[in-house]
Amino acid sequence: MTAFVLVPGSWTGGWIWQEVAARLRESGAEVHPVTLTGMGDRQHLAGPGTDLETHIDDLVRVIDEVRDPQLVIVGHDYGIHPVLGAADRRPDRIARIVYLDAGMPQDGDAALQLADQSVRDLLLGPAGPEDADRPVPAPGPDGWQRGGSVAGLTEEALARMTRLAAPQPRATLTQPLRLSGAIADLPTTGVLCTANGTSIALLQALVGLGDPRLQPLTDPRVSFFDLDTGHWPMLSAPEELSAALLAAAAGEGHRLSAAAAERPAHLEPFVLDVPERPRERVGAVDLYRPDGDLPAPAIVFVHGGPVPAGARPTPRDWPSFTGHAGYVAGLGAVGVTVDHGLHGLEDFAKAAENVAAAVELVRADPGVDGDRIAIWYFSGGGPLSAEVLAAPPTWLRCVAATYPVLAPLPNWGMAADGRFAPAVAVQSAGRLPIVLTRVELELPEIATTVEGFLAAAKDAGAEVEVIDVPGGHHGFDTVDRTEEARAAVRHAVRSVLEHLRS
Template structure:
């Protein structure tokens, strides 16, 4: 018989698992939600004893040790709960048949759970406290709509959200600030990742990250690792407990989608050819930018292509050498403009501030080049780089003649912790004035990103922005290299010629 040991996330107790546990039991398994010290009424904290991450690891170890050795243990960690679950699995690796990461990050040895806190402002505040040695106290739990700062509450019934708030407990700060210590034994334990797409993560996205070649992610493509998706927010035990129970049972049986290891496909999506035949134009590398300069008398207008992300820091080749971006730059050159690619520092969702600075620096460098007309510049953004449009929409300079975007993310996704940041194009577009906007919209975009695009389009229409929509009805996110060229060529050419026309007007 399989025994599921289920570890709750931040602020929560065993109550969140009740419905899922009941369904697992009905299916013939055992289910044991873990009461974490200080977070569950069943295990109150002793005021004379410090409650930290090690305390919660001990709580999980006690649950593991209570199971007979003839049972297969599937250890499930949700949200913060993956940290004590992983710590316990590392110390009882021989007892754990499978470790399930339920809509959470990938904790690393020596890194505290604070690194996974989605609220960037709160994370910075707690980091400052930790540096000062001020690690005692508790974090007040959220209530009502405040839960969204910790993950999408999509599809959670109002009554369940009310109960979540009513039963929430303060989180001891030391549980978030104490580094996780791992021996490495847990590396042998089979793993399943359950991704909640409503919270901004999908299996395809993880595959793309693996394809980038970052060595820290290659383990995700090992045969012992499987993945499932749930089309819901961050709290599947509240929004779809039956679906979650089914996925956990399938995970225990070893099912799940496997990722393609790096090197087994000679052409990962981001390295496939550009769908248009464009003339060869020599690259001129100037610091962080590459310029593709057309023949003819300078100065020429320029189109600066800003890649998406996050792209792992170890990805090789870097984005400015990807065939898609090089193809766009050469296409711009074929149309008479200087095409520009660049690398910026969007390696994590916490890096938007730094990436925005990189893009601004690149724009200054391009405008100062004598071959470029500094008063005729277009910016073209892709995918996760779409959030970087916010600064240019909010205060468009006179020399910015057009802003374009391909399958962009135009509002922060729920698990990015950027809700209150300036990187919110759907809000900034109201200040765009007469800036021409060209938006390539993928008809088969992922629902979470499509929602941000629609919010942007609605906001643009409401404020009378000069928005041109170029639809690719059967296009996916990254359609240039994923979809048949005959379906994408007309849209690419139309969009490019629209941008060039705005540069020449």
Template sequence: MTAFVLVGGAFTGGWVWDGVAERLREAGATAHPVTLDVDPEAGLGTHIGELTALLDRIDEPEVVLVGHDYGIHPVLGAAGLRADRVSRVVYVAAGLPSDGDPALLLVRDEAVRDRLGHDTSPLPPPRGAEWSRWGSLDGLSAEDLERLDRLAAPQPAGTLTEPLRLGDEVERVPAAAVMCTADGPGVDVVEMLVRTGPPHLRKLAGPGYAFFELAAGHWPMLSHPAELTGLLLRAAAGEGQRITLGEDQPSYERQEFLLPTPEVPHERHGRLDVYAPDAEGRRPAVLFVHGGPVDADRVPTPRDTPFYRGYARHLAALGVVGATVDHRLYALTDYARAAGDISEALRRLRAHPRVDPDRIAVWIFSGGGLLAAHWLAEPPPWLRCLALSYPVLAAPPGWETVESRFRPVDALAGAGTLPVVLVRAGREHPAFAATVEAFLAAAGKHGTDVEIVDVPDGRHGFEALDRTDASRDAVARSVRAVLDRVTGAE
């Protein structure tokens, strides 16, 4: 006999699980939908204590703790204190908090994050369409929204601001995640981040973590109770997709560049590397900006990989200064810091004696695409081209914690005559591809000059993953498109 302890997100109670609890009981399991304390003075520790006391009262030998949204914080806290009583933790449309993280870090609504920075009164629940600021409403009926409005309760501020404290014991508890793909990334994006992103994500690779995808929004217990119940039962049985790292290094870190590149020496200026051509006089320059988030401690850093060295050397061979930058985009909350690093790199690059300061292009890759918003909103006259390779150009589901000013789709209104070269991968991650289509629609509305270089069979990072003639041709075409704009006449 398995007991499921069901813990909902902010503003909700055990009632949000009614449809799932009924189906779990019909399948022969025990269900404990939990309504946590909503006293204004309650904090995260209060909720952890409530769950711990409940675990002590449960007789079933197998206990599965299920946490939705905010609910994963008290679930992890209780699992760490009662690791011997918990057979599995299941994340449902939830983030991956670490020790010391308050739940506020994962709140998508920027206004709420700002408010709780200075106001400790309980947070009133959303109403109607306001629920979309907390997650996708995909699949919810009018009756579901009415029920949320009617039963929701204020959320005590301390539950969101109090840091989560986790010991090593919680790592002994197997875990599974239900990825709601209308609300956040799918398993493919998680796998990409595990391979190249912050080190705390690497624990997701291996037998201790399993993954399921559900085509649902943020409240699957309301919109898809039968499907979610089935996945919870499968998770309890140890099923699910596993992520494996395989090779020790991602291919872009170990494979030589797709096109032939000569050995070009470089100069290092802080976070900036400069590859100058063997030619006289000042030359146009292209700064290559890596994606992310990346692991702060990973070696080699992006600018030292064959991928970015290759791009910079290739341009130097063509008579243009190639430059790379190691910016500090280590988490979704680091875009402002990364933008500052890039601005400083561009200042240094324009001051370099081999660079024509009035002929600069910025070429951004992958998750760095959100950084393009600054250059689109108010392009300086010396920026002759903005290039974007398989970029993220709006906050995909689950990335709402990125500051709202990093939204290239919105920034297009100020782009004016700035030309854009966009390299589009035909086999892009769906969540990322949707942001590209939104960008192109906005570009059409504003009359932005966008040249698209399509790679129909290419994947995200096709230069390293798809070493084909089509990929080589796409790289050559995109390089030529950028050079035509950065070297062209006034």
């Protein structure tokens, strides 16, 4: 027999687990859906002192009342904060912690601290000292996407969520989580909702970049499951979620591989054989100059991310970027690589400033024709393209993007229509040429952003040339040693150079 404690996220209550709880009970499990103080049918109990510690105390009481000596405790979204706090106080009672489409808060983190500033402003509004006890209102029918992807939810489910939602006591979101470290050795499982922006494949790729913050995820006591749905799987995929929870309780699930001694994918050789060329390093910028007449047009290559601050080599020395830069230099343009400092989701604004500074440095170079510039974005650097798509400068002749992320992923905690939303910005791109290289085997959560961008571009009449890579993977320019991959790189470079020279 397994006992589950199911803890809901923001604005919801124990009611949200109804279908999952029924399925778990059918399997013979003991199930305890929790409604936290101030939420659901307990919203009348909220008061000025209702905070995260209140919710932790709620769960500690539940744990103490359950007869089963070992519990699987599940935290959805915000619910992982009180789950971790309660498990920290009763670690001997917890058999496994399940992160259901939730972040990984650490000691000292508040729930809203992990969200983008624009989302915090949206949720909290203009709050002064007099608003400290004002609850955070629940979303309206069209507002649930600010908390995560609504993929898979029926209109009826959304209407029910809206009808039963309760305002969230403000201090539950703003009070820091305090942990002693007692849960460090407890088994954990992550249930990832791919439509909300995370998958096992994406996590494995991030681990491969060497981010020390993710190394604990390679511990054999940590397992993962993917669910092909949005942020509320208890409503959109209750059968699949129930099966995942039962399998997690049994110790099953996918394990991530630790970064091995062999060369990671992003450090594999560039797909084209490019003669090595000298480079000129100016701060965070490297210039690969052509042999022909100067001044020459320039292409600035913008790497993806987030990339751990301690990753070595840094992105401007990765084979994809040195290869691209050297290749275009051999064809008569200045190739430029830059380390722009996108180390975390909170760094997009800083990275945008660093890219803009790099472009200005390049334009001022006497060997560069400052009125013939292209900017080429890769992977997680794609959202940075919104800066120039929204208001294309006269010197920008082309924007290119290769296996890009073209919208903030739902679980990034960033406004979907904010500063770094290319699908919104492209509506103002006018006749600016855009060259987009997409891969057939793209990660689904990224492919969705590309589809949305192309739909928006079509509606706006933007000029987008799409280059498809059959059988191509994310990072195909180093991981796929195929003629299709080589042809795609040559095609994309040729198109960008044509726009620079026209």
